[in-house]
């Protein structure tokens with residue numbers, strides 16, 4: 001048997017799940033040892049290669065995550081908040097690195113990761129791409145350089161199937177802008193404008209979510225004052241970018257102590 005790190009992918013049939021499976025299969029640094037779907041899904045019990053419309057891979061889709069995690073060195077998880085919280089407990093039990101791409105997690109969901117990270121490595125980021133993580137650093141720097149004469153607005157664009165807003169990336173960028181300004185995002189976030197909202201409050205960080213078609217993910221951070229605007233933009237044109245980042249995190253996590261990490265740690269930024 002190969003001694004390459006064994007990876008389990010959760011949410012196997014999802015947009016990211018399928019991309020992650022292909023990315024692990026294409027890699028010469030890791031091997032696919034399991035795939036998980038939710039109970040009742042029609043992929044459960046089938047060979048994942050065949051379920052994806054190709055040749056059999058000898059890996060059967062399971063709805064028993066702990067059994068799968070016990071065989072793995074890392075779990076890559078892009079599913080939904082409630083599932084991710086459960087998977088964190090099971091990955092900790094199996095001492096497997098848990099890479100979390102799932103967005104839309106509440107503060108309570110995130111708090112439940114903390115005890116799990118005492119036993120296993122958790123890498124969590126709303127966006128696994130190098131470009132977005134670099135953009136968070138640029139956003140922080142620009143926000144620190146400008147005063148509140150500049151209004152900060154984060155605009156995100158995603159496909160029609162996305163279920164959470166603002167996107168995880170938009171929140172990362174908002175956090176970075178707030179950090180640059182030395183304020184707490186909770187105090188200044190303006191997340192939903194509708195009706196007679198009153199004029200914009202000085203110092204607020206606004207969020208707008210566009211949903212349509214098959215847009216993979218685009219994010220603008222606008223700094224607008226009277227007479228000029230600066231717009232920092234990231235555009236994802238291929239989901240494989242997130243999957244490659246997640247696999248990189250899973251491999252990086254093999255050499256780390258238990259704890260919570262993000263992609264800036266992985267990328268050394």
Ligand SMILES: NC(=O)C1=CN([C@@H]2O[C@H](COP(=O)(O)OP(=O)(O)OC[C@H]3O[C@@H](n4cnc5c(N)ncnc54)[C@H](O)[C@@H]3O)[C@@H](O)[C@H]2O)C=CC1
Pocket residue numbers: 010011012013014015016017036037038039041078079080083100101102103104125126127128129168242
């Ligand atoms: N951090 C990042 O770089 C990125 C994060 N995402 C996030 O990843 C998540 C998934 O996105 P998509 O793949 O587009 O969604 P999707 O809806 O296509 O896939 C989610 C999959 O998870 C499965 N699932 C749900 N509950 C489950 C459970 N209890 N056990 C096993 N499987 C379960 C669903 O059946 C589905 O197959 C979202 O939160 C999204 O925002 C997406 C792209 C990049």
Ligand SMILES: O=C(O)C1=N[C@H](C(=O)O)C[C@H](O)C1
Pocket residue numbers: 103126127158162166167168169170216217218
């Ligand atoms: O749901 C998606 O598709 C994406 N979600 C992530 C987010 O919420 O920021 C990352 C990426 O933009 C795609």
